[in-house]
Amino acid sequence: MESLVFAINAVVPIVIMTALGYFLKRFGIIGKNFSKEGNRLIFKIFLPVMLFTNVYKIENLKSVDLGHVFYSAAAVLIIFAGAVVLSGLVTKEGAKKGAFIQGVFRSNYALIGIPLAGSLFGEEGIAAAAVLSAFVIPLFNVLAVAALISFGKGKEKVNFSEILAGILKNPLIQGVAVGFGALLVREVFVAADISFRLFDIGFVSKTAEYISAMTTPFSLIVLGADFEFSAVASLKKEIGFAVAARCAAVPLLGIGAALLLFQNSFSGAQFAAIAALFSAPVAVSSVPMAQEMGGDVTLAGQIVVWTTVFSAGTIFVSSFLLKAAGIF
Numbered sequence: 001m002e003s004l005v006f007a008i009n010a011v012v013p014i015v016i017m018t019a020l021g022y023f024l025k026r027f028g029i030i031g032k033n034f035s036k037e038g039n040r041l042i043f044k045i046f047l048p049v050m051l052f053t054n055v056y057k058i059e060n061l062k063s064v065d066l067g068h069v070f071y072s073a074a075a076v077l078i079i080f081a082g083a084v085v086l087s088g089l090v091t092k093e094g095a096k097k098g099a100f101i102q103g104v105f106r107s108n109y110a111l112i113g114i115p116l117a118g119s120l121f122g123e124e125g126i127a128a129a130a131v132l133s134a135f136v137i138p139l140f141n142v143l144a145v146a147a148l149i150s151f152g153k154g155k156e157k158v159n160f161s162e163i164l165a166g167i168l169k170n171p172l173i174q175g176v177a178v179g180f181g182a183l184l185v186r187e188v189f190v191a192a193d194i195s196f197r198l199f200d201i202g203f204v205s206k207t208a209e210y211i212s213a214m215t216t217p218f219s220l221i222v223l224g225a226d227f228e229f230s231a232v233a234s235l236k237k238e239i240g241f242a243v244a245a246r247c248a249a250v251p252l253l254g255i256g257a258a259l260l261l262f263q264n265s266f267s268g269a270q271f272a273a274i275a276a277l278f279s280a281p282v283a284v285s286s287v288p289m290a291q292e293m294g295g296d297v298t299l300a301g302q303i304v305v306w307t308t309v310f311s312a313g314t315i316f317v318s319s320f321l322l323k324a325a326g327i328f
Contacts, residue, residue: 008316009119014112015312017217021224030225038222043285046215047110048175051137053208054114054130055179056186056198068128068270069135071262072277075254076136080105080143083245087151090241098151098295099286102144103242103303104250108283109133109140110172111219112311113276117269120319120328125272132273134176141170144286148293166293172285223284227305235299242303246282247310251318254278259325271327279318281307 024030058064083104087097107113110133117129145166167173182198189196199205258266258274266274282304290300322328 013119014116014220014315017220018224018227018308021221022227023224024221025225025227035222035226038218038225039284039288042215042219042222043288044171046211046218047285048171048178049208050212050215051110051133051172051175052179052182053212055134055176056182058131058134058183059127064131065270067262068266068273069132071258072132072136072254072274073139075257075278076105076139076143079250079253080147084147086241086245090238093296094151095294095296096238096299098148098293099290099297099300099303100238100242101147101151102286102290102295103282103300103307104245106140106144106283106286107136107277107280108308109277109280110137111216111223111284113273113280115216116280116315116319117272117276120275120322121269121272124267124269125276128267128269129273129276132277134180136277138173138176140283141173142167144289145170145293148290148295151295219284223304223308226284226287226301227308228301229305232298232302235302238299239302239306242282243306243310246303246307247314251275251278251314255318255322259327263327268328271322275318275322279311279315281311 021030025032025034080101083101086104087100090100091097109129114126114129114133117125119125121128146163149163149166186197199208255275255278258271284304287297287300287304289295291297319328
């Protein structure tokens with residue numbers, strides 16, 4: 001019973017905030033352009049600031065467990081490769097392939113994963129997830145850009161310069177990169193015995209904290225407002241395979257392999273970060289990225305909607321089983 005209550009407490013707040021956005025839109029409290037404008041604000045401002053803050057709050061570079069990072073990155077790369085193969089079996093259209101691949105491997109880690117890790121293991125879970133996010137979120141975005149540009153509409157061959165430009169212009173990657181730059185400067189200050197820190201500036205620290213704190217609830221409301229439960233009939237096959245892969249196969253592989261290989265090596269906080277990474281639905285930012293890079297926007301949006309709906313069950317089962325197994 002304790003494990004059941006624990007799992008419910010981890011999942012229900014996410015569902016409630018998403019449902020709030022859906023009903024606010026349904027009852028006309030927020031307008032039809034709210035989702036589009038909100039997603040742009042999240043993608044270009046809120047998420048980069050939150051990611052910068054999470055990276056800068058890493059205690060020091062020595063606190064990074066490379067084994068934990070390497071396992072997570074390797075699992076993401078294996079899942080990405082599997083998604084590429086599966087996309088060729090599900091559809092022959094390039095634009096759909098890009099959206100499908102992104103819909104399978106890319107986790108909504110920043111918005112749902114990190115707070116979920118906190119629900120599972122408190123502040124230690126958030127800290128472990130924040131460290132991991134500094135590495136996997138750039139990886140997600142690099143792979144997403146590569147997939148969307150490679151399989152975009154009218155693409156006959158891979159344009160590596162276009163892929164590189166897309167990577168460098170991505171706000172999420174920029175946020176993490178600036179965070180690492182500030183972290184390295186802080187390490188230099190520590191070595192030089194200089195006491196000044198960026199967040200010693202009160203208004204900088206407060207502004208970053210305000211934006212970071214509002215990013216998750218606001219993004220979940222925007223996500224709910226963007227829900228449309230009328231799946232396009234012609235996309236049922238692609239949606240079905242993507243949801244099954246994202247909500248069943250991906251957590252089974254990512255979490256299951258970690259339990260088999262590293263149950264005695266990873267801490268409870270690190271397992272919370274892994275569970276959040278592979279149980280979370282597809283990132284909301286996958287939709288605007290698909291639009292800008294020639295992917296199928298309709299398919300991308302439907303995958304976000306339905307993986308978010310079914311991920312409630314995935315998160316519940318994952319957290320319940322890990323709690324029952326004594327990991328938490």
